[in-house]
Amino acid sequence: MSGQGNRLVPAGGDRPVLAIVGATGAVGTIMRDVVSTRADIYGEIRLLASARSAGRMLEVRGEQVAVRELTAAAFDGVDIAMFDVPDEVSAAWAPIAAARGVTVIDKSGAFRMDPDVPLVVPEVNPDQAFNRPKGIISVPNCTTLSLIVVMGVLHRAYRLRQMFAASYQAASGAGQAGTEALYDQIEAVAGDRTLGRRPGNVRSAVPDSGPFPAPLVLNVVPWAGSLRPDGWSSEELKIRNETRKILGVNDIAITATCVRVPVVTGHSLALHAMFDSEVSRDDARKLLADAPGVVLVDEPETGEYPMPIDAVGTDPTWVGRIRQNPDDPRGLELFVCGDNLRKGAALNAAQIAELLVERGL
Amino acid sequence: MSGQGNRLVPAGGDRPVLAIVGATGAVGTIMRDVVSTRADIYGEIRLLASARSAGRMLEVRGEQVAVRELTAAAFDGVDIAMFDVPDEVSAAWAPIAAARGVTVIDKSGAFRMDPDVPLVVPEVNPDQAFNRPKGIISVPNCTTLSLIVVMGVLHRAYRLRQMFAASYQAASGAGQAGTEALYDQIEAVAGDRTLGRRPGNVRSAVPDSGPFPAPLVLNVVPWAGSLRPDGWSSEELKIRNETRKILGVNDIAITATCVRVPVVTGHSLALHAMFDSEVSRDDARKLLADAPGVVLVDEPETGEYPMPIDAVGTDPTWVGRIRQNPDDPRGLELFVCGDNLRKGAALNAAQIAELLVERGL
Numbered sequence: 001m002s003g004q005g006n007r008l009v010p011a012g013g014d015r016p017v018l019a020i021v022g023a024t025g026a027v028g029t030i031m032r033d034v035v036s037t038r039a040d041i042y043g044e045i046r047l048l049a050s051a052r053s054a055g056r057m058l059e060v061r062g063e064q065v066a067v068r069e070l071t072a073a074a075f076d077g078v079d080i081a082m083f084d085v086p087d088e089v090s091a092a093w094a095p096i097a098a099a100r101g102v103t104v105i106d107k108s109g110a111f112r113m114d115p116d117v118p119l120v121v122p123e124v125n126p127d128q129a130f131n132r133p134k135g136i137i138s139v140p141n142c143t144t145l146s147l148i149v150v151m152g153v154l155h156r157a158y159r160l161r162q163m164f165a166a167s168y169q170a171a172s173g174a175g176q177a178g179t180e181a182l183y184d185q186i187e188a189v190a191g192d193r194t195l196g197r198r199p200g201n202v203r204s205a206v207p208d209s210g211p212f213p214a215p216l217v218l219n220v221v222p223w224a225g226s227l228r229p230d231g232w233s234s235e236e237l238k239i240r241n242e243t244r245k246i247l248g249v250n251d252i253a254i255t256a257t258c259v260r261v262p263v264v265t266g267h268s269l270a271l272h273a274m275f276d277s278e279v280s281r282d283d284a285r286k287l288l289a290d291a292p293g294v295v296l297v298d299e300p301e302t303g304e305y306p307m308p309i310d311a312v313g314t315d316p317t318w319v320g321r322i323r324q325n326p327d328d329p330r331g332l333e334l335f336v337c338g339d340n341l342r343k344g345a346a347l348n349a350a351q352i353a354e355l356l357v358e359r360g361l
Numbered sequence: 362m363s364g365q366g367n368r369l370v371p372a373g374g375d376r377p378v379l380a381i382v383g384a385t386g387a388v389g390t391i392m393r394d395v396v397s398t399r400a401d402i403y404g405e406i407r408l409l410a411s412a413r414s415a416g417r418m419l420e421v422r423g424e425q426v427a428v429r430e431l432t433a434a435a436f437d438g439v440d441i442a443m444f445d446v447p448d449e450v451s452a453a454w455a456p457i458a459a460a461r462g463v464t465v466i467d468k469s470g471a472f473r474m475d476p477d478v479p480l481v482v483p484e485v486n487p488d489q490a491f492n493r494p495k496g497i498i499s500v501p502n503c504t505t506l507s508l509i510v511v512m513g514v515l516h517r518a519y520r521l522r523q524m525f526a527a528s529y530q531a532a533s534g535a536g537q538a539g540t541e542a543l544y545d546q547i548e549a550v551a552g553d554r555t556l557g558r559r560p561g562n563v564r565s566a567v568p569d570s571g572p573f574p575a576p577l578v579l580n581v582v583p584w585a586g587s588l589r590p591d592g593w594s595s596e597e598l599k600i601r602n603e604t605r606k607i608l609g610v611n612d613i614a615i616t617a618t619c620v621r622v623p624v625v626t627g628h629s630l631a632l633h634a635m636f637d638s639e640v641s642r643d644d645a646r647k648l649l650a651d652a653p654g655v656v657l658v659d660e661p662e663t664g665e666y667p668m669p670i671d672a673v674g675t676d677p678t679w680v681g682r683i684r685q686n687p688d689d690p691r692g693l694e695l696f697v698c699g700d701n702l703r704k705g706a707a708l709n710a711a712q713i714a715e716l717l718v719e720r721g722l
Contacts, residue, residue: 162688164525164633164694166527166618166631166633168529168581168620168622180554183554186547186550186551186578187551187552189547190547190548190551190552191548191551193541193544195625196624196625196626196627196669196670196673197625197626197673197674198673198674199670199671199672199673199674199675200670200671201670202670203670203671213664214664214668214670215670217547217623218623218624218625218669218670219624219668219669219670220529220622220624220629220668220669221666221668222629222631222666222667222668222681222682222696223661223664223666223682227661227662230642230684230685231642231659231661231682231683231684232684233661240687253686253688253689254688255633255684255686255687255688255692255694257527257631257633257682257694257696259529259629259631259696261529261581261622261623262578262579262622262623263557263579263580263581264556264557264558264579265557265558266557268581268583268620270527270583270618270620270631272525272527272616272618272633281591281592298592300584300588300592300594301588303574303575303584305582305583305584306583307575307580307581307582307583308557308579308580308581309557309560309561309562309563309564309575309576309579309580310560310561310564311560312557312558312559312560313558313559313560314560320583321583321584321592321618322592323591323592323593323616324591325614325616326601326616327523327614327615327616328614331616333525333616333618335583335618335620
């Protein structure tokens with residue numbers, strides 16, 4: 001998505017000023033890494049965080065930069081701000097930044113379903129970034145982002161009409177506390193070969209579940225997010241609502257069951273998709289092999305399929321295990337995997353910023 | 362399914378003689394435990410295994426019993442034989458036992474799709490056990506068994522017409538080698554908090570994947586079984602074919618994606634099911650709460666849902682996360698979990714034996 005930096009940066013040195021709001025968090029850390037390693041299209045990169053972190057030195061583009069306190073004045077001179085903060089902080093501060101002329105790229109859930117805020121994935125609906133009445137662009141939830149680039153490619157060719165998703169979500173989706181809790185739990189069970197063979201003994205060995213509702217080690221927990229009516233979790237409804245909004249079709253039948261698994265980083269999903277047109281396994285594979293932002297890994301005969309231990313730390317969405325539905329030639333079964341902190345958060349925000357700069361904000 | 366032992370056992374002491382073929386394996390071990398703890402309806406319990414294990418002493422019903430070599434003569438006087446051996450051993454020996462008048466309950470895949478061999482789950486299709494032209498009854502695959510009791514209840518009430526299953530399968534589904542490999546891998550990664558954050562570093566830390574095609578710890582592996590045409594795994598086709606055969610409906614649209622997860626024992630599945638009739642969340646919950654062999658655990662507000670760390674070592678199928686499909690009131694989303702070594706293998710075989718004895722072989 002970048003690599004055209006030269007064309008984007010006027011000779012006069014007036015490169016856009018970027019602010020990273022929430023620079024100290026899990027995604028903020030990846031955000032600094034992402035903007036430091038992709039084409040360098042920014043002038044100043046300003047790091048903002050709560051008063052507590054002000055003055056702390058953090059590395060970006062190989063230099064130490066002092067964190068500044070998040071205030072309205074801190075946005076003076078900023079062109080683009082990437083927000084990675086809790087929903088309520090975005091809800092309060094994104095409009096303040098936008099009112100000062102900043103284009104806000106917001107990772108939180110605060111504005112995703114706002115009809116006046118586009119929900120943008122550069123590989124899927126880039127044009128939406130240029131229709132932002134509130135000056136705010138939203139970044140989808142990490143689980144949606146783990147499937148949407150692949151589904152966007154297939155939708156464009158075959159028109160998606162129905163999707164069921166079962167997720168295999170990583171601990172880091174619950175933040176740094178989730179990652180540390182999983183490492184703690186692995187240490188707590190290592191060496192005891194009776195655990196996981198009798199009911200409850202993993203619970204006894206792991207007294208602290210961390211941010212999860214139950215131990216994650218040697219377990220799968222069919223829950224992510226908060227409770228919504230009729231037994232749904234917020235994460236399951238995000239997949240439904242955000243996929244519809246990004247693809248721009250409000251009546252696609254979409255349901256999901258979200259499950260947390262003992263993986264550090266890398267969300268996976270088993271997808272069952274039905275389209276308007278017939279879709280052969282070979283055609284789907286060819287299409288996905290050529291798609292930007294997608295890596296096809298689909299050689300089950302040699303044990304090659306998408307897995308979190310390989311996809312973590314990489315930019316694309318990995319797709320494999322592609323099979324045509326034996327009952328209806330308009331259906332596909334597939335398995336996808338993506339880094340929930342990179343494409344699932346920081347990378348998608350950086351790609352939106354690059355798109356804005358490339359086309360002139 | 363048992364508990365009516367008294368009625369089944371004639372006063373004359375002519376209790377049926379049971380043979381456990383493959384008594385030394387992972388399921389054989391659970392089989393000895395299951396027959397030792399349920400109603401004691403058997404006369405002699407004979408333990409058979411390969412010549413290599415002959416003479417070894419194993420406990421059953423609190424007594425030490427010498428393992429005998431598997432020979433044709435070893436079936437003399439046996440009424441029921443439970444086979445837990447590889448497919449090719451069952452294929453060779455089950456007909457030999459049946460020819461000697463033994464009723465064979467076979468756990469292998471050798472006969473499951475044979476039209477002259479019933480595939481029996483006592484809670485779902487008990488009558489099929491009494492139509493066995495070859496003297497052989499098959500036990501379904503452990504993954505099918507983790508969903509079929511729940512789906513049997515719902516099918517009887519609403520008629521299943523479509524199902525998509527995504528599995529979360531335990532290491533012990535690959536035998537004792539799978540269980541030991543997972544414990545080994547946990548020990549190999551414990552204490553290193555860089556693992557699972559960069560591509561490939563879990564592979565470096567875990568040089569031996571055991572019986573799995575990739576490390577299972579800190580990972581999910583979207584593969585179980587052997588390769589079948591068009592990209593399917595054998596495990597995925599078993600869910601499709603066995604569910605149809607057990608429910609007795611050959612045109613239910615069923616697809617599955619099978620994924621191995623770092624859990625010791627307890628297969629889970631996320632299920633998306635469409636029925637002929639409308640099915641409300643409350644009605645489905647009431648029906649399942651009252652169903653034999655099923656435990657409803659569906660209180661997401663207090664963190665209660667089916668999980669392998671709780672279901673392991675228990676007999677029933679656990680079901681929860683029940684939600685009505687928001688696009689079609691004939692659909693349900695749910696999550697099930699069951700012990701793949703108990704109901705998934707040994708227990709179902711024992712229940713079939715009890716059914717035979719109860720109704721007079």
